[in-house]
Amino acid sequence: MLSILIANNPASAASLLLQSVLDQLVADGYPIVYSNDVVLPETRVELPEITVPALRAALPEAGLDLQRQGDIYLITPLANRVTLEPESDSPAPPPEASTTLETIIVTGTRHRLGQNSKSGSVSTLTSEEMQLTPSLGGDAMRVVTRLPGMSSVGVSAKPQVRGGLADEVLVRVDGVELFDSYHLADFQSFFSVVDDRTVDAVDVYTGGFPARYGNRMSGVVDISTRERENVQRTELGLSAISLFANTSGSVNDGQTRYLTSLRHGNLKFVINQLNSRVGTPKYYDGYGQISHQLSPDTALAAGTLLTRDDVSVRDDTQTANSRVDNRYLWFRLEHQLTERLSNQSLFTLSWSDRHRKLRDPLEEEDEIAGFLDYDQNVRKYDLRTDFSYEQRETLMEFGAEASWAKSRYDSASIADRGDLGQLLYGSPFESFDIQTNPSGWSGGIYWAGEFRILDGLFVLPGIRWDIQDYYDFGSTDHASPRLGLRYEPTDALTLRADVGRYHQPEAIHELPVADGRATFSKPQRSDHFILGLEWLIGNGWELRADLYRKDYDQTKQRYENMFNPFVMIPELEADRVALDPHRARARGLDLEIRKQLTDGLSAVMRYGYMNAEDRFIDDWVTRRWSQRNTWVTMLAWQRETFSLAAAVTWHSGWHGGTPPTEVPEGDTLSVEDVVGNTELRAYFSIDLSASRTWRFPRAAVTLFADVTNVLDRKNVAGVDWDATEENGVFVFESTSDLLLPLIPSAGILITF
Numbered sequence: 001m002l003s004i005l006i007a008n009n010p011a012s013a014a015s016l017l018l019q020s021v022l023d024q025l026v027a028d029g030y031p032i033v034y035s036n037d038v039v040l041p042e043t044r045v046e047l048p049e050i051t052v053p054a055l056r057a058a059l060p061e062a063g064l065d066l067q068r069q070g071d072i073y074l075i076t077p078l079a080n081r082v083t084l085e086p087e088s089d090s091p092a093p094p095p096e097a098s099t100t101l102e103t104i105i106v107t108g109t110r111h112r113l114g115q116n117s118k119s120g121s122v123s124t125l126t127s128e129e130m131q132l133t134p135s136l137g138g139d140a141m142r143v144v145t146r147l148p149g150m151s152s153v154g155v156s157a158k159p160q161v162r163g164g165l166a167d168e169v170l171v172r173v174d175g176v177e178l179f180d181s182y183h184l185a186d187f188q189s190f191f192s193v194v195d196d197r198t199v200d201a202v203d204v205y206t207g208g209f210p211a212r213y214g215n216r217m218s219g220v221v222d223i224s225t226r227e228r229e230n231v232q233r234t235e236l237g238l239s240a241i242s243l244f245a246n247t248s249g250s251v252n253d254g255q256t257r258y259l260t261s262l263r264h265g266n267l268k269f270v271i272n273q274l275n276s277r278v279g280t281p282k283y284y285d286g287y288g289q290i291s292h293q294l295s296p297d298t299a300l301a302a303g304t305l306l307t308r309d310d311v312s313v314r315d316d317t318q319t320a321n322s323r324v325d326n327r328y329l330w331f332r333l334e335h336q337l338t339e340r341l342s343n344q345s346l347f348t349l350s351w352s353d354r355h356r357k358l359r360d361p362l363e364e365e366d367e368i369a370g371f372l373d374y375d376q377n378v379r380k381y382d383l384r385t386d387f388s389y390e391q392r393e394t395l396m397e398f399g400a401e402a403s404w405a406k407s408r409y410d411s412a413s414i415a416d417r418g419d420l421g422q423l424l425y426g427s428p429f430e431s432f433d434i435q436t437n438p439s440g441w442s443g444g445i446y447w448a449g450e451f452r453i454l455d456g457l458f459v460l461p462g463i464r465w466d467i468q469d470y471y472d473f474g475s476t477d478h479a480s481p482r483l484g485l486r487y488e489p490t491d492a493l494t495l496r497a498d499v500g501r502y503h504q505p506e507a508i509h510e511l512p513v514a515d516g517r518a519t520f521s522k523p524q525r526s527d528h529f530i531l532g533l534e535w536l537i538g539n540g541w542e543l544r545a546d547l548y549r550k551d552y553d554q555t556k557q558r559y560e561n562m563f564n565p566f567v568m569i570p571e572l573e574a575d576r577v578a579l580d581p582h583r584a585r586a587r588g589l590d591l592e593i594r595k596q597l598t599d600g601l602s603a604v605m606r607y608g609y610m611n612a613e614d615r616f617i618d619d620w621v622t623r624r625w626s627q628r629n630t631w632v633t634m635l636a637w638q639r640e641t642f643s644l645a646a647a648v649t650w651h652s653g654w655h656g657g658t659p660p661t662e663v664p665e666g667d668t669l670s671v672e673d674v675v676g677n678t679e680l681r682a683y684f685s686i687d688l689s690a691s692r693t694w695r696f697p698r699a700a701v702t703l704f705a706d707v708t709n710v711l712d713r714k715n716v717a718g719v720d721w722d723a724t725e726e727n728g729v730f731v732f733e734s735t736s737d738l739l740l741p742l743i744p745s746a747g748i749l750i751t752f
Contacts, residue, residue: 146649217552
């Protein structure tokens with residue numbers, strides 16, 4: 001993809017306020033430490049451009065020096081270079097008065113609840129890393145699918161974590177849970193609803209996650225947006241996929257800060273690579289956030305997220321229309337109660353509203369005789385409070401939330417599944433007409449701690465209790481205890497062990513009425529067991545490994561397309577089946593190795609082994625998305641104004657179903673004997689991205705481009721099987737469907 005980037009310089013190119021320069025560099029991802037006795041409000045520097053090398057060259061004129069110490073940059077008086085750690089075992093000499101840092105200002109991302117607690121399997125993606133990773137449209141959630149333990153074939157941005165279902169992942173933006181965090185949710189969930197250029201960092205938990213996250217069993221994606229910036233910055237961009245704009249800055253001497261984002265996406269270019277008759281799917285989203293510092297210890301913030309999908313698509317057999325509107329509004333009050341007890345949100349009050357309409361009309365020329373008319377309205381109110389307490393080697397988190405929600409479903413459908421439906425269901429026709437209006441309360445409380453019990457050894461207990469009362473069979477409640485151990489024998493080595501129980505009730509907006517079910521399933525339950533290792537080997541090498549086991553002893557009935565899930569309206573397809581396993585399990589190994597090869601060149605290698613299965617009566621059956629072996633290798637080269645990255649992905653093929661050669665008329669086809677009995681061709685893709693920036697006195701321009709599936713690999717999505725009756729037996733014919741072909745894209749972004 002091609003794009004342009006322009007950065008705002010608050011003063012002239014010749015003479016800039018040093019404080020503004022530092023704010024700009026921090027916004028670009030550079031962690032900088034300095035004293036307010038060293039960087040004075042009136043200090044100015046002369047810069048041709050705002051970069052770290054230019055700043056280092058200019059600071060001596062102001063009597064200052066810029067040093068790099070590990071991952072941070074330190075500003076000190078020129079005559080007194082400060083070393084953060086003594087280079088020998090002898091005591092360090094007492095600092096002179098001129099080098100005393102009385103007040104240290106650490107500029108960086110804002111505090112996120114629990115960021116000091118190293119529990120569970122968590123990866124943190126910074127905005128810089130996400131922009132470097134090749135992905136279709138530069139989408140933040142697509143970057144997540146490249147992490148260890150994820151199952152993906154490049155179509156959907158929705159991750160499936162360690163063998164779990166796609167709906168087992170909690171997605172939050174600034175602490176607010178989203179109904180659906182993807183555009184084109186009715187058509188494979190192509191992109192996330194969050195503009196990646198507003199994202200500061202993403203915490204991704206693939207198992208053993210803390211007790212503050214509830215009601216999901218497999219993973220958490222916690223997105224923090226770009227808040228707390230003093231720099232005035234506006235970005236305007238155009239790409240082959242979207243038109244977008246965002247702005248951020250502050251007023252009131254930095255006491256009031258804001259961030260806004262608008263996107264209009266048009267996927268015609270991408271979709272036309274698959275089918276030129278498919279139509280012009282469009283999406284829109286808007287984000288806004290404002291915060292005000294009421295006092296040194298108190299801040300009030302408000303935010304909103306609006307998303308819309310307006311899709312009309314057609315393939316060779318069907319026409320479908322989808323309209324999805326999501327609206328979120330939240331207010332948050334933060335307060336530092338004491339030096340040790342902080343209130344991450346004295347309260348967070350949020351309002352969420354969703355309207356989803358999906359229609360597949362019955363037309364005479366349709367090869368599939370059927371229709372679907374689905375209408376859903378959901379409204380939810382949520383009140384949440386979170387606290388953290390920290391004293392020396394002790395960290396605790398606790399909080400509570402309460403929600404009230406109501407939902408209205410109105411769904412009618414008729415499906416003629418043909419001869420295949422006759423074999424699977426005993427009848428080719430299936431119809432549903434469901435109207436239901438569930439409503440009720442849900443809520444929970446949690447507590448978690450981190451305590452040092454021996455030198456280098458920490459114990460991390462936690463528990464949460466949740467309740468729901470909107471079920472047809474009455475209210476349900478469940479407790480979810482968790483326990484972690486962390487051992488740090490050296491500063492470079494960390495060993496972890498985590499065990500925990502996780503519950504997942506069916507949310508009020510998740511009732512699968514389009515598949516004919518009008519009652520909620522009982523809450524599901526899984527247990528996680530994880531052994532982890534993190535090792536800074538030295539010489540730029542980093543190693544991380546997780547060995548995990550996940551056991552489901554309470555599951556729900558779910559609906560899948562047995563042969564090919566990548567279809568327009570899955571509910572109307574002939575191979576749509578209900579799966580109701582008694583248990584499930586996942587076993588695996590996640591491995592990640594990082595190496596900083598040179599000053600600007602880095603490499604990441606990830607390997608994953610996964611075996612995810614469902615238990616049906618007496619047999620274990622492999623889940624479709626169980627990627628037995630996965631390799632991801634990425635190389636990224638970055639300079640001040642240029643970046644180039646490549647990602648190579650290979651994994652074992654997803655599983656499908658192959659029916660027998662023939663079935664006598666009158667016999668039935670057992671779902672358990674067919675589902676998951678075939679492994680498709682292995683998946684392989686090479687993806688590239690590049691960007692080039694030109695900086696000007698008051699702006700910077702970046703052009704960027706990316707190419708997905710450079711070799712145009714014919715990756716198989718699934719196999720369509722058609723059954724026909726011949727001489728008293730049913731025989732089957734197959735047609736393979738392919739995943740995304742080679743897709744180039746380009747755009748331009750201007751920041752000022």
